[in-house]
Amino acid sequence: MSQDDILQSTKTVIQGLEALKNEHGKMLENIVGSMQTSTKDTNKIEEKAGLLRKSMDMIELGIGEAQVMMQLGNHLQNLEAEKHKLRTQVKRLCQENAWLRDELASSQKKLHDCEQSNASYSVELEHLKFLKDIKQYDLNDNNSSTINPSSGQTNDLVNDLFPTDDDAYIDQQNANERNQSYADLMMTPSQSASGSFISSTGYEIPARLKTLHNLVIQYASQGRYEVAVPLCRQALEDLEKTSGHQHPDVATMLNILALVYRDQSKFKEAAALLNDALAIREKTLGHDHPAVAATLNNLAVLYGKRNKFKEAEVLCKRALEIREKCLGPLHPDVAKQLNNLALLCQNQGKYDEVESYYKRAIEIYIKTLGIDDPNVAKTKNNLASAYLKQQKYKEAEQIYKDVLTRAQEKDLLNKSAIATQQQENPSGTTGGNYDAQGGWYKTILTDQPTVTTTLKNLSLLYRRQGKYEAAETLETCAAKARKDPQAIIQALNIVKQTNLNTQQPSASTTTTTTTPS
Known part of the structure; x- marks a missing residue:
């Protein structure tokens, strides 16, 4: 018999026992009544009454046992239903885990392929850049470049003048000049005491924005703007619906989209988005917040690419003031901002200021990161380039030799x-x-x-x-x-x-x- 059949039979038995109990109750009432009216055979009547009571007790016991069986049956049914539910959940989780493992394997393979491609392109671009420098020299021999006093501009590409910044989308020189990549718009995160990651902008960066930021880097570096732009726009629309337009995350997303446009030379659209992001960050985070400095720097780079060096210089100086105030005058980010400011001044022929900014940046890097930090040598190279533009060849050569000598000493x-x-360890090996x-x-x-x-x-x-x-x-x-x-x-x-x-x-x-x- 099945469990349902047993429960049904138990219900029938309970009904029969209840009916039998009622009959015995009526019989007992009759016997008790006859005992009160008749004086004959009192002992026999009492014996019958005793037997009826005993029978009723057994019926009560049977009914109780049947009810227990019913409750036990219901409990078993509930357990079976819960077990079936858990089995369904386990099956669904196993399917999801398998899907996630497949997605992870696919993503890892794509990442590996991209890394190999980037490494190959870096070697080729380095060689092409070197050839370009030689050709540029030959061109300068016949037609030297000079600074236009009225415009304050040179024929140098602005893309080559702006160094990497924490919050800027930049053109990486040397090994990756034209394969452009995105620096972390949300800045390098630092781990808090509680274990959560909080950016130096002072507010916690949502994980979804970090993931989206990485996707945009990948698509933009591949030149797949037809994917990167809709992805940014959809994310921006979702953020505005959930958080409202006046939210720091919306400003971060505006920065990302603006720099995608800048990479496509859509400077007007990029400027509008960056100004909007700047207004949001100033309103929500305050005018002297590191995130505001980040957007100011992005705007300065954008204006520099459009040869608006004076406007860019004003923005860059304000970003520098904010970072000095928030991070202190000896923070590496301050040195990076000084590099940007020096390059803008260099395009305007303000060489006294250029030299001052570069020397201060070098001093900051040495004090905070050490004399062997790569940023020290890179900034010295920038200073030497400024000397070359002033025909100060002796000073430039001395800097180049200092960089090379220090590298030799370190090795x-x-x-x-x-x-x-x-x-x-004579038995060991140096590889x-x-x-x-x-x-x-x-x-x-x-x-x-x-x-x-x-x-x-x-x-x-x-x-x-x-x-x-x-x-x-x-x-x-x-x-x-x-x-x-x-x-x-x-x-x-x-x-x-x-x-x-x-x-x-x-x-x-x-x-x-x-x-x-």
Whole structure:
């Protein structure tokens, strides 16, 4: 019998027992009544009454047991229903987990493919950039570039002048010049004491915006603006519906979309979005908030790309004031803002201010990050480029040599540490890094991109000085540096042996690579 059949039979039994109980009750009432009216056979009547009471007790017991069985049956039915529900949930979760694993595997594969493609493109773009610098030099020999006093502009591309900033969407120079990528608009997050991640803008960044930001980076770096723009617009519309237009997250989304437009040279649309984002952040976060400085910096970069250097300088100075006030005068972000400001002034021919800004940025980097931080060498390269535009070749060459000398010293220390370790552990191995011919390790120059850029700039300087042999050797070494560390060693030896000619060339300036900080 099934469980339902047993329960149905139990119900029937309960009904029968109830009816039997009622009959016994009536019989007992009759017997008790006859005992009161009749005096005969009292003992027999009492015996019958006792038997009826005993029978009624057994019926009561049967009814109770039947009711317990009914309750137990109902409980078992509930348990079975709950068990079935749990099985359904487990099955659904297993299906979702399988789907998520497939999605994760697919995303990881795509990420790996993108990383490989980016690495390949970086090598090719580095080589093309080097060739471009050489061609630009040849062009400058015939038609030197000069500063227009009325406009304060040079023929340098603004894209090459703006260094990396925490909150700016920038053109990465050197290895990734034209493969543009997005820096973190929401700024680098720092972990709070509670374990949550809060950006330096002072408000917590929603996880969905971080995910969306990463997607936009991927699509924009691939030039897939037909995907990136609708994605940003849809996210912006959703944010405005849920949070309202006057919300910091809406301002962040406006920044992302604006910089996608800027990448497409849609400067008018980008400016409108950035101004809207600026108004929202000023209203919701205050006029002296780091997020406001971020948007001001993005606007400054945008104006710089449109050759509106004076307007950009005003915005950049205000961003600098905010960051100094909020972060302190010795924060690395202040140094980055100083780099931006120096480049804007350089386009206006304000070289005294340029030199002051760069030197202050270098001082901040050294105090906060150490003398061997890559930003120090990059900013020194920027300062040397400013000297070259003023025909201060001796000062520029000294800076380039300082950068290269420091890189060599740093790697000599690394070499010494490895040699010491090898002496302490003779049976160990250094992984085949030591080069017996040159006495160098093949891990030479940990900051190789900066050293390569410095070599390129110095080769152009030597070419301007008529030292063609040294310049060509440095250019060749810089081109081979990525694959052959010995090429860098050769270049450094040439730099040590070459002294700047005291005769200064005339009028034309030298095109150099401005290194992003």
